[in-house]
Amino acid sequence: xxxxxxxxxxxxxxxxxxxxxxxxxxxxxxxxxxxxxxxxxxxxxxxxxxxxxxxxxxxxxxxxxxxxxxxxxxxxxxxxxxxxxxxxxxxxxxxxxxxxxxxxxxxxxxxxxxxxxxxxxxxxxxxxxxxxxxxxxxxxxxxxxxxxxxxxxxxxxxxxxxxxxxxxxxxxxxxxxxxxxxxxxxxxxxxxxxxxxxxxxxxxxxxxxxxxxxxxxxxxxxxxxxxxxxxxxxxxxxxxxxxxxxxxxxxxxxxxxxxxxxxxxxx
Ligand code: LER
Ligand code: MN
Numbered sequence: 678x679x680x681x682x683x684x685x686x687x688x689x690x691x692x693x694x695x696x697x698x699x700x701x702x703x704x705x706x707x708x709x710x711x712x713x714x715x716x717x718x719x720x721x722x723x724x725x726x727x728x729x730x731x732x733x734x735x736x737x738x739x740x741x742x743x744x745x746x747x748x749x750x751x752x753x754x755x756x757x758x759x760x761x762x763x764x765x766x767x768x769x770x771x772x773x774x775x776x777x778x779x780x781x782x783x784x785x786x787x788x789x790x791x792x793x794x795x796x797x798x799x800x801x802x803x804x805x806x807x808x809x810x811x812x813x814x815x816x817x818x819x820x821x822x823x824x825x826x827x828x829x830x831x832x833x834x835x836x837x838x839x840x841x842x843x844x845x846x847x848x849x850x851x852x853x854x855x856x857x858x859x860x861x862x863x864x865x866x867x868x869x870x871x872x873x874x875x876x877x878x879x880x881x882x883x884x885x886x887x888x889x890x891x892x893x894x895x896x897x898x899x900x901x902x903x904x905x906x907x908x909x910x911x912x913x914x915x916x917x918x919x920x921x922x923x924x925x926x927x928x929x930x931x932x933x934x935x936x937x938x939x940x941x942x943x944x
Contacts, residue, residue, distance in 0.1 A: 678908065680941055681714030681742050682707055682922040682934055686725050701733050706931065708737035710938055715739050716921045720748035721771065722778045731782070741782040742919035743827070743860075743886045744775055747790035756793025757811035758804040758838065768793075769811050772826075773818035780822045785886045785918075787860055788812065788828040795837050804838055809851045816854035827860035827885035832868040840869045842876035849883055862888035862923065863902055873902075877910045884916050889941070890924035896937030897922070905944050 684703055707715055715734065719725055734741060749755040755768040768791055775786045792811075795804040815826055830845045839845055845859045859880050863873070870876040877884070891900030898904075908920065922937045 678912075678941065679713045679740070679742070679919045680711075680922070680938060681716050681740070681919045682712055682937070683718055683745060684715045685718040685748070686730065687720060687748075700730075704733050704737050704739065707934065708739055710935055711942070712934075712938060713740060714742045714919055714921075716743045716745060716919070716923070717741055717784070718745040718748060719775070719778070720746075720752060722774050725778065727778055727781065734782075740919070741784045742921060743785040743787050744779055744782070745787045745789065746772060746775060747787075750790040750793060755791060757788075757791060758793040758795060758799075758807045760796045760799050765807060765811060769814045772811075772815045776819045776822060776824050779824045780819075783823060785825050785827050785860075786815075786819075787886065788815075788826055789831060789860070790835065792828070792836060792838050801837065805848075805851075808838060809848070812848075812852045812857055813854060816852065816857050819856055825856045825858065825885050827858050829860040829862055829888070830865055830869065831862070832865045834868075840865075842866075842870060842880050846880065846883070858883040858885035860884075860886040860888060862890070863897075863904075863907060864888070864890040864892070864894050864923075867892050867902060873907055874910045877907070877914060881914045884911070884914060884918075886918055887911060887916065887920050888923045889920055889937075890922070894925050895927055896924045896933040896940070898936060898940030904941065908941075908944060 749771050757768050759765050779786045830839050830841050866873045889897050891897050892902050893900040
């Protein structure tokens with residue numbers, strides 16, 4: 678099992694990003710604990726020095742399995758489903774601008790909060806149409822590259838759009854692109870799925886990436902999820918990607934990162 682943890686390239690407002698601050702020192706710590714990769718949270722690839730980033734990461738023998746993009750929603754309000762055409766276009770443009778960096782790092786591009794929330798006065802179906810169009814545009818922008826996009830079903834308290842694996846699979850049908858799949862996150866699945874195992878099995882080879890946090894969004898082992906059976910189910914799908922820690926920096930970021938890794942390795 679290849680394990681990674683989320684690391685922001687800049688200070689991040691999203692509270693489940695465990696590591697913010699000094700990038701190189703954090704990469705060194707993550708490698709030192711024995712993680713195999715770092716999942717990068719990048720608000721805008723323009724603000725990232727790709728050469729320097731790659732130097733730091735490869736000097737610690739780490740992979741970058743995925744790039745998270747949600748800060749563009751959290752900090753700039755970019756959204757695939759805004760009622761403002763300019764905002765939708767800017768969101769598509771921003772996600773498309775991740776393709777060269779993702780291609781270089783061989784990383785999945787995550788579509789999480791960038792899908793937005795249905796604005797007042799707009800129907801849910803209109804949001805879904807915008808969402809499908811936006812993902813199709815991004816998928817087309819990555820054609821001819823190795824880059825794949827993974828939409829993350831997220832719990833009802835964060836968005837009204839795509840909560841479950843079933844809804845994610847319907848969206849895959851509507852989008853109709855081979856380079857589009859899902860990111861499953863145990864924290865969200867624990868809230869939304871009737872049965873986490875059935876959902877993992879149903880998504881199967883369309884699982885492009887996998888997030889772990891326990892039921893309380895602390896590190897795995899700190900809550901009541903049965904990670905042994907969850908990871909066995911994931912393995913049975915043939916998934917050979919990373920299992921990526923995205924949990925609260927509690928009781929502090931270093932302790933959470935070490936405890937989560939220790940718990941998962943012991944399994
Ligand atoms: C992002 O990966 C995620 O899981 C969301 O809960 C962000 O708010
Ligand atoms: Mn997640």
